[in-house]
Amino acid sequence: MKKERSKLLLVMLLCITMIGTTLLSACSGEQDPEEPPAPPANSLTGETAEQGYDEAAADRRIAAFVVENAPDARPQWGMDDENYSPDIILQGEVEGGITRTLWFYADYEKLPEIIGPTRSARPPFILFSELFDGIFIHWGKSHSKGDYVGASTIFKRDNLDHLDQMTLDDKEGMYGRDTTRAVNVEHRGIIYGAKVPATIKNDGIRIKPKEYTQLCFNRVEEPASETAATQVGVKFSEKAFEDIYWTYNEEDGMYHTDHFQNDLKRENLLVLYDDTEYITKEGYQGPGSAGSVTYCDYKFSGGDGKLFSKGTVKDIKWQVVDGKLELIDPSTDAETAKTANDEAYAAALEAAKESEDGTWPVYNKYTIVTPQGEEEEQSEEDALANSYVLQNLNVGKTWIGWISNNNGGKVSSN
Numbered sequence: 001m002k003k004e005r006s007k008l009l010l011v012m013l014l015c016i017t018m019i020g021t022t023l024l025s026a027c028s029g030e031q032d033p034e035e036p037p038a039p040p041a042n043s044l045t046g047e048t049a050e051q052g053y054d055e056a057a058a059d060r061r062i063a064a065f066v067v068e069n070a071p072d073a074r075p076q077w078g079m080d081d082e083n084y085s086p087d088i089i090l091q092g093e094v095e096g097g098i099t100r101t102l103w104f105y106a107d108y109e110k111l112p113e114i115i116g117p118t119r120s121a122r123p124p125f126i127l128f129s130e131l132f133d134g135i136f137i138h139w140g141k142s143h144s145k146g147d148y149v150g151a152s153t154i155f156k157r158d159n160l161d162h163l164d165q166m167t168l169d170d171k172e173g174m175y176g177r178d179t180t181r182a183v184n185v186e187h188r189g190i191i192y193g194a195k196v197p198a199t200i201k202n203d204g205i206r207i208k209p210k211e212y213t214q215l216c217f218n219r220v221e222e223p224a225s226e227t228a229a230t231q232v233g234v235k236f237s238e239k240a241f242e243d244i245y246w247t248y249n250e251e252d253g254m255y256h257t258d259h260f261q262n263d264l265k266r267e268n269l270l271v272l273y274d275d276t277e278y279i280t281k282e283g284y285q286g287p288g289s290a291g292s293v294t295y296c297d298y299k300f301s302g303g304d305g306k307l308f309s310k311g312t313v314k315d316i317k318w319q320v321v322d323g324k325l326e327l328i329d330p331s332t333d334a335e336t337a338k339t340a341n342d343e344a345y346a347a348a349l350e351a352a353k354e355s356e357d358g359t360w361p362v363y364n365k366y367t368i369v370t371p372q373g374e375e376e377e378q379s380e381e382d383a384l385a386n387s388y389v390l391q392n393l394n395v396g397k398t399w400i401g402w403i404s405n406n407n408g409g410k411v412s413s414n
Contacts, residue, residue, distance in 0.1 A: 044087035044106045044132075046217030046395035057107035061209045063200075064134035065103045065191065068119035072183040074261040076101075077190060078112030084193070085112075085397060089266075092402035093276070093296040094122050097241035104132060108200065111193030116178070118165075118189050121151035124298040126160065128402075131325045133212035135205055136162040137196070139175065139189045148281040148295060161205045165189065174199040213325040218364045218392045221253075222310065229313035229413035234271060234401045237296070238408030239278070244401065248311040254396075255308065267396025269308035270327070272318050273405040275299040298402060306411055309394045313413050316391050326369070327391040334387035337366035364392060 040049075040058035047053045067076050069091065079085060086103035094100045102125045105111060120140030129136045141151035141164060155162060165175040174195035178188040200207065230248040232255065246255040246269060254265040280294045302319035305327070317328040344363050367390040370383045378386070403409030 041217075042087065042106045043212075043214055044104055045397055046215070046393065051395070054107055054110065057109065059209075060108065060207055062132045062134045062212070063105045063108035063111075063196065064125075064129040064132070064136050065105075065115050066119055066121055066125060066136075066138040067101045067103055067115065068117050068187070069099050069101050069260070070187065072187040073117045073119075076260055076262075077114040077116045077178075078193070079103075079260055080262040080264050081112040083112075084110055085264075088398050088400060089264075090125070090128060090400045090402060091236075091244070092124060092128075092298065093236045093240050093404070095293050095295045097239050099236055099240060099242075100125065102128065104129075104134065108135070109197050111196055113193055114178075114190050115193055116190035117187050118175075118191050119186070121155075121162070121164070122295070123149060123151055123154045124296075124300075124402075126151055126154050126158075126162075127298075127300065130158065130160070131213045131320065131323065133210050135200060136160060137191065138162065139165040141166075142295070145281050145283065148279045163199060163203060163205075168199075168203070170199070171202055172199045211324070215325075215327070216367050216390045216392045217395050219362050219395075220364050221394050222364065223312040224307045224309040224314035225312045227313050228311060229308050230311050231414050232269060232308055232313075233412040234403060235408065235410040236401070237276065237404035239296070246308070246399075248308075250311065253310060255399075264399075265397075266399045267309065268393045268398040269306075269401070270393075270398055271306040271308075271401045271403060271411050273304045273403055273409060275301040275303075276404040276407050276409075278407070296404075301405070303405060306413075307391065307393070308413070314391075327393075329366075329389040329391040332366065332389045334368045334370075334384045334389060337368055337389045338384060341365050366390070366392075 040053075040055040041047060042053045042057070044062070049055055067079070069076070079089070087106050088104040090102040090104070091099050100119065100122065103115070118137070118139045120142060121136065121138040122142055126136055141155070142148075144150040144153045154160070163174070168175070172195040174192055176190050176192060177185065178190050181188060232246040233243055235243045244257060244259045246257045248255050249265075252265070254267055255269050256263055256265045275298075277297045277299065278294050279297055280292055282292045300320050303317065305316045305318045307314045307316050307327075315330065317330050319326050319328065344365065348363060368387050369390060370378070370387045403411070
């Protein structure tokens with residue numbers, strides 16, 4: 001029987017803050033009528049207006065930019081921008097053992113002056129962007145041939161909104177070439193951030209978001225677990241020619257890396273193991289050519305993952321359900337989560353009654369998802385038995401390492 005997902009009414013919200021100030025509802029769900037209404041929050045970082053999020057962005061789609069990671073492309077323009085570093089950076093293998101990155105912004109009206117070097121689209125990155133209903137922005141794309149299904153086919157098949165320098169009538173001048181670096185031209189393609197909003201509008205792209213992945217966030221910052229992880233190394237696969245290393249800094253509570261030849265810092269590191277397949281495309285340089293290229297294809301099979309935050313690590317699970325990414329907390333069952341939520345909620349209500357200014361204390365809540373059959377009604381007991389708990393992240397920016405489960409991807413930490 002086909003399965004659908006519905007949120008239990010007993011645990012709709014991720015967390016509660018103060019009456020009259022802000023309440024974050026970073027996970028999708030319904031509001032308890034006794035709780036204050038929740039203002040919009042950044043769906044990628046959990047940040048509220050008090051932390052710099054423009055609530056008007058909640059009515060605009062997420063933007064996803066393809067940015068290359070070949071050594072000659074580093075340091076990337078805009079990656080460590082003081083004000084507008086990407087909300088999420090996804091890094092995964094593309095071909096020839098190199099990795100590429102996809103930058104997600106919840107507000108495409110707040111971008112770095114320059115983003116790049118921007119490069120061509122690959123199917124796995126397009127499909128990952130779809131999980132967030134992202135407007136996909138790139139420079140070129142791979143093409144189908146033989147057993148290889150390229151980005152050109154995915155765009156047509158899924159009827160996706162995207163901006164491609166190779167086909168765009170770029171009236172605004174959003175794309176350009178850098179002239180300051182002595183590297184090949186393919187490493188100098190850039191995007192002018194200020195030109196992005198008008199270009200999206202001029203191209204007639206849908207702006208209003210549809211349903212998409214809603215990540216869950218803690219309101220009270222907390223370690224991922226009690227297992228220390230201050231040094232983290234990530235190997236994408238046996239074919240990838242370089243790994244990435246992160247070091248936790250206790251002073252700012254963030255992980256840092258110089259992999260990109262800058263000081264990139266993130267509150268959360270998220271590693272997703274996925275099944276991969278290598279597909280060789282012959283005649284890469286055109287009809288009759290002898291050149292070939294081997295692409296890395298991700299299967300979106302779900303499975304194991306790791307969350308690093310506050311100098312600690314936790315084993316998690318992940319899956320794609322109804323076109324959305326779910327991060328699962330395997331260490332907490334739904335019944336335990338319900339009990340914890342009920343107790344915390346009761347304590348908060350009591351504290352609110354006794355508080356002189358009527359404010360609510362801040363505390364974290366679990367979000368429980370119940371698989372429910374189309375034609376069957378479940379008792380609360382049965383629903384809890386079949387439910388699972390979504391994993392919270394700490395509020396802030398995240399790096400996602402997409403690594404091979406069956407071709408040698410590994411993570412080390414201490």
